[in-house]
Amino acid sequence: MVTKMVQINLKTKDIHISNLAKLVSGPNAILYKDEDLLAYDCDGFTIKRHLPRAVIFPKDTHEVSQIVKYCAKHNLPFLARGAGTGLSGGAIPLNNEVIISLVRMKRLLEIDLENRRAVVEPGFVNLKLTNSISDKGYYYAPDPSSQYACTIGGNVAENAGGAHCLKYGVTTNHILGLEVVLPNGDIIEIGKNGIPDAPGYDLLGLLTGSEGTLGIVTKITVRILKNPEAKQTVLAYFDKIDDGSKAVSDIISSGIVPAALEMMDKTAIEGVEAAAFPVGHPKDIEAVLLIEVDGITAGINDQINLILDVCQKRNVREVKAARDEAERGRWWANRKTGFGAMGAISPDYLVQDGVIPRSKLPEVLAKINQISEENGLRIANIFHAGDGNLHPLVLFDSRIPGETEKAIQAGSECLKACADVGGSITGEHGVGIEKKEEMRFVFHDHEIQAQTDIRDVFNPDYLLNAGKLFPAPGRCAEVKRELK
């Protein structure tokens, strides 16, 4: 049987590939030639690469389970992949994994507006969900910048955030139920029917954000929300970055919970204005705030007035409200394409993702500026200021020998600066392979072990997505020396 398949279909000597091919249906459901695998040697984190053993495309949960069972039985490392937009390298096959791509599982299975939930397959693209229900006045809240491409399965793995999670929370606050294929191939359902608080430890919360190391999500029940009656979006330009960051804290402490509160610094503005979606931000300011409030129409003006007051007190140069939906859309496009826009002013860039108590913004921004000067690399800041979630973008040129390493070093120093003020090394991009060692900035060894102990319950043979999320044991002493 096995040999027959090889003769008919596949030009490979790898018996496992031939066997795996039998577990999936449809044409081109497995890739195994080097030239085909090249596209899968990294994800949105491009600094480390490795070829997978194969990429396989199951069409349903049963096929995923069969593939996983096969891999488990034959001791083959494997991992799951969505759209590959992850920024920390969580889907990079460091161990020559079999990649289980979930892009064929992209159906919207159910919409239940009355009970405010939808059921999707993991390959369903984030933005498509909102697009599918917007005509009825509903939306799906988590909105990572890559939402036009990223999948909801990937969002669950990374506990993705986005610009609007300040008021509405991140992915984990919107997941009601999951169907999961465990690393042994068993299929389990948690959060049955999307009903909250199923008796037992909160596996739903634990799996969300586990970066594909505990199981493979094959079906997701999400909460959907009613569109707010009104939205108002405001731009505020500041001559001094310090005023801008203090205004952020003041807005929040004034008792307003904005839907979004974003900030860009001078270098970032230079980038976005040179790229595909310029909106005419002045070049000589040090900071722009993009502030959105939403809610009941009758209350919007009160909120906006309070924000204007706060900005005036912090010496704002100019504040303007979006005139219409089109203008609001342009402002958001300018912001959401901000990372890519750095390509217009630098050959390469590295995105970081530190998070801090927002009152520490002025202090940490100054520190990042210092890191930039010390390393001789420009650092642009585009970030979710309201959440205290910084995205320092380290600009560099990989063609210059040593500069990539220097950029990585500068990025790591930015994370250290965040950790030092009581913050964390990642707010929404995940640890992946990128920030494994930086985990030690925030956790002691025994705290990391408490987490790997939990991983071992789910993933005892460690075939699923090994080498991610946690620093390698045994290197502790060495790394600690480096930090001193």
Next chain:
Amino acid sequence: MVELELLSCFNSVISEEQIQKNIFNCPLLGNNGRITVFPKTEQEISEILHNANEHQIKVNIMGGGTKRGYGGVEDSADLLLSLEQYKGVVEHSPSDMMITVKSGTTFKELQMFLKKYNQKVPLDPAWPNDATIGGVVAANDFGPKRLGYGSARDIVIGLQMVYPDGTLIRTGGKTVKNVAGYDMNKLFIGSMGTLGVISEITLKLRPLPKCESVILVFFPENNFDDIQSFTCNLLDSVMEPSALELFSPALAEKLTGNHAYMLAIAFEDVESSVRYQADFVKQNRPQKSTITILEQVKAHQFWDSAARIQPNGRNEAAEAKTRAALKIGVKNLDVLKVVKECHLHQDSLNLKVNAHGGLGHGLCKVDLTGAKEDVAAAIDSLRIFTEKLGGYAVFTHLPLVLRQQINVWGEKPAYFFLLDGIKTKVDPNRILNTGRFVGGI
């Protein structure tokens, strides 16, 4: 282990007056301890657990004691670890809208502290005067405003845990977003103290609303179509209620004097917005309904009394009548069916039944009082009813003798081996709150 030996394990760790015998002994509800210790510091908690673990001493954990009737099948463990002297604010950063508190702080103390800063923890658990924040988090308790603000799992951003061997483990952090490592907070929220003692809790705060009101809409009995269509209309509108809670007629009468199904709709925002939304309700309510609007202090008082309905394990003494409480989870709109079914049980089984549930989140709280056999029959039948709807029922308060006969948590889930695996990893000697949780964990 004889009592003297037991005492000798702890008198090196804490002072004599922090160890007591025969205190808090509640034969009705169980979950007692042969001796009770009152640690005042994290260090003491850690050393107590460390010693207990070394000697395989079983430990029950208690905050305010409001949930003593929730889970557990033993009258007593060796040790009762009371956290009521472990309280206070560790750190409050008003501009970061964040607070870190010790777990023995009562919910009321926490809210009173924050009120000075125009802030609040956006939870509304039962018995706020007695319940500790640690207990609220450990049991994942919630109230009607879960619709607007979420539950402990949405609000807790960091925990300091004391593991059963005394090790201190920090989870999460002091930032509103954080995806470094697993979201271990979630593991401990709602874990009923079976994985560790919660020492410190960091919570996200919300500003106190500038204006708030609750609109009570009363429906003539049996007019369920009206309730359903009005609810759907409201949920499909752009109104933003922070609570949309249906109360059974008996409970509505207890709270307001009016015997009818009652929807309590809370709005919290700036004044103009609250008025506008109240107008929407006035204009769209069914013809045969009546309404009462409670504002500011009156609204607070209403929710406060609603939070004092269910049995409070701290005060329960053996009575002629048996009391039980249930948490029921169903799809949002099935709350209508559950509240109705509870009301019907009242007449058919000669019980007093109070039921309420959130139409925007699908969770109901029910309490029953009556003869033991009738209560047992009713909760059993309500569980069957709920499961037919695809939901679950957990018995959040029952006398010990009934908990020993009836499975409080329902059937084990198919993935029970994962839950058991987690317990075994974290508490290999099974010393903490033994048997208190799902499947006897």
